[in-house]
Amino acid sequence: MTTIMITGASGNIGSVLVEHLKKSHELTLVDVHFHDVAPALLEGTIVKELDLSVVGNWDGLLEGIDYVIHLAGNPSPDAVFDEALIGLNYKMPYYLFTEASKYENFVKRIIFASSIHAVSAYPKNVQVPVDAPVRPGDLYGVSKVYLEGLASHFAFTEGQESIGIRIGNFDENLDDPIVDEAGMAEYLSPRDLCHLVDCALKAKMIEPFLLVNGVWTSRRPAPPSGIGQSTTLLC
Numbered sequence: 001m002t003t004i005m006i007t008g009a010s011g012n013i014g015s016v017l018v019e020h021l022k023k024s025h026e027l028t029l030v031d032v033h034f035h036d037v038a039p040a041l042l043e044g045t046i047v048k049e050l051d052l053s054v055v056g057n058w059d060g061l062l063e064g065i066d067y068v069i070h071l072a073g074n075p076s077p078d079a080v081f082d083e084a085l086i087g088l089n090y091k092m093p094y095y096l097f098t099e100a101s102k103y104e105n106f107v108k109r110i111i112f113a114s115s116i117h118a119v120s121a122y123p124k125n126v127q128v129p130v131d132a133p134v135r136p137g138d139l140y141g142v143s144k145v146y147l148e149g150l151a152s153h154f155a156f157t158e159g160q161e162s163i164g165i166r167i168g169n170f171d172e173n174l175d176d177p178i179v180d181e182a183g184m185a186e187y188l189s190p191r192d193l194c195h196l197v198d199c200a201l202k203a204k205m206i207e208p209f210l211l212v213n214g215v216w217t218s219r220r221p222a223p224p225s226g227i228g229q230s231t232t233l234l235c
Helices: 012-021 083-100 139-158 181-186 190-202
Strands: 003-007 026-031 046-049 067-070 109-115 162-167 209-214
Touching (some): 003 012, 012 190, 067 083, 109 190, 139 162, 162 190
Parallel strands (some): 003 026, 003 067, 026 046, 067 109
8 A cells, every 4th residue: 555644744734635545545644743633533544743843853754655745834924034934844844855865766756735825926817827937925935935946956856756736725614615716716625635636646747846736626617817727737
């Protein structure tokens, strides 16, 4: 059975993915604590309470892991440049990629959570493809630009495959929201999130690094405004 490690597994996105993926994969869940997670969600998984901003906690952590889904970090758009942000959004992903790159064919692929905040300074009526210049609207977005660059560096210099998902406005309590066009353009439903991650796990990659927009893929006609629609990831 495929082994997947999920960092930040106790968060809103992590909990949705755990419920979805544990049916057909062997999961190792890592977070600083799981106090707020229902025990039933953790059944059948391996749980490790670790602070991954501490480099020593990575020792041996990736042994036997096929895929990593990296969600951990400070998710606040209001984050300021302090030691907490540096530890969570800069040091932690660096430790992940350096640890993964130590072993040939050790981790098949890293799938990581970027954010539409990497391009949130574009006007709201502009659809932003993933190959457009980055334009972060806050320091949280700046940290996600760093993460994308870090992943690209390790992909093209070390051969570590990775797929970054610029996650939009995720709400685990809504699956087909009634919102305005701009909100729909930025929205990511639990259904679409799970499907996108399934595709990221299965996709055959032409190059070792891929960046996709994880936003609105409703059955409705596409709205004319917003941060942009999903880059198609076939699986």
